[in-house]
Amino acid sequence: MWESKNNTSMNNGGYMDESYSVPTPAVENRRTESNCIIPVTVKQLYKGTPDKFTVGGHPAKHVCIYAVVRKIDIVATKISYEIEDQTGKITAIRWLEVEDRDDSIQVNKYVRIIGIVREQADLGRHLFILCMEPVNKLCQVYSHLLEITDLALSEDKRAENGTENVNGHGDVVIHGLGKYPSIVLQIIRDCSDGDGIEKNDLLSKLPNDITAPQVDEILESLTSEGHIYTTCTDDYYKAT
Structure with a gap:
């Protein structure tokens, strides 16, 4: 066409x-x-x-x-x-x-x-x-058209890999996010608790090269973009 x-x-x-x-x-x-x-x-x-x-x-x-x-x-x-x-x-x-x-x-x-x-x-x-x-x-x-194809391939690859790279602090990158925001978001998504994951627990699961101030900025950004939200307190996060 x-x-x-x-x-x-x-x-x-x-x-x-x-x-x-x-x-x-x-x-x-x-x-x-x-x-x-x-x-x-x-x-x-x-x-x-x-x-x-x-x-x-x-x-x-x-x-x-x-x-x-x-x-x-x-x-x-x-x-x-x-x-x-x-x-x-x-x-x-x-x-x-x-x-x-x-x-x-x-x-x-x-x-x-x-x-x-x-x-x-x-x-x-x-x-x-x-x-x-x-x-x-x-x-x-x-x-x-290339962007559409790239998005589809990225989603297929992420579906195949599951969360193993995130749990191993690999190079998984969710479309539209950087490496560290992708890791933070995936860990929050993996939490099955009703109240979500507490920030200190989240920090313990992250790579050592991510600092606490960086995590605070990432959490604020993910919240403002609608990827996550707080639950029982401001320190508990759950994915949308």
């Missing part, structure tokens, strides 16, 4: 939509959704349910997709884009607050969209657009 026979062309310029007001999620949702932007294909957007949308077993609130605009429908309150990649088609919707149509988005041209998967009775499964811009270089599309 990426071939020239589809009359797909490139254009210059970029567009970043900032007209949306996105509701602040509840505290529980912040704990169970990843703040990372995950690269996906159209086919992946139809898997699971929007409120529990996952990629590679991990919650994915924000997704990034590269596709070709096949149709544009404009009404008073929204613009609907029918987009297509090599795996399928889906509608991406941009709700309007003012007369701010952007003519740089055109039919049969590549676009990059960051959005949220949603489903409504009247609209079906669709992508709520947070930002959208034309794609200027075909290499961006290929790079996106």
